Amino acid sequence: MIYETFDTERHDVFHVAKLVYDVDYRTFDMFFKSDKQAIDAISKHLLKKKMNENFKVILDDDRNIIGYVSIYLHDDEHDFHLKSPKLFLVDILDHFVLCDIEKDDLYLAEIAIDESQRGRGLGRKVVCDVIKYAKSKNFKRVTLDADFRNKGAKKLYESIGFKQFNKKRVKIASFERGMYNMEFNL
Secondary structure, eight states: OOOEEEETTSSSSSHHHHHHHHHTTHHHHHHSSSHHHHHHHHHHHHHHHOOTTTEEEEEOTTEEEEEEEEEEEOOOOOOOOEEEHHEEEEHHHHHSSSOOTTTTTTEEEEEOGGGGTTTTTHHHHHHHHHHHHHTTTSSSSEEEEEEEEEHHHHHHHHHOOOOEEEEEEEEETTTEEEEEEEEEEE
């Protein structure tokens, strides 16, 4: 696997937008009429967004995109450029359920593996690579979130050594979103 900073000039923006959608399709589906509409909005957002070193596409040996990973650090500035109102609402929901990032944390914000590549241990490898990177940079812990509805992800993270340290949820009418905030102490 090759990790490369996402570049809209070199990488397939629509493919990456589809992966972003897949990470949180339930929330996107609440705000958009269809997956196509959500993926189009995400694509437009990615084209406008100033990418940083912490948003990596994952490539196979033939340089095909097989996933992406996004990390944040305590001092990373939030991206406040104009975006679709519906994407802004997704960000607001995230605010209530995602981990708070402490000074010595590396936060594994998102990881997505292309549907055609799942079940091959790639997600585990990416998480372990992030842990190894965090150790090399002297972070104290790696944090991430596991959606209440994604039992498989929580089980994977626990098998790697992550422990739940908090639980957050937001409920609006019949919609509920919740996350297990998890940590791996280094």
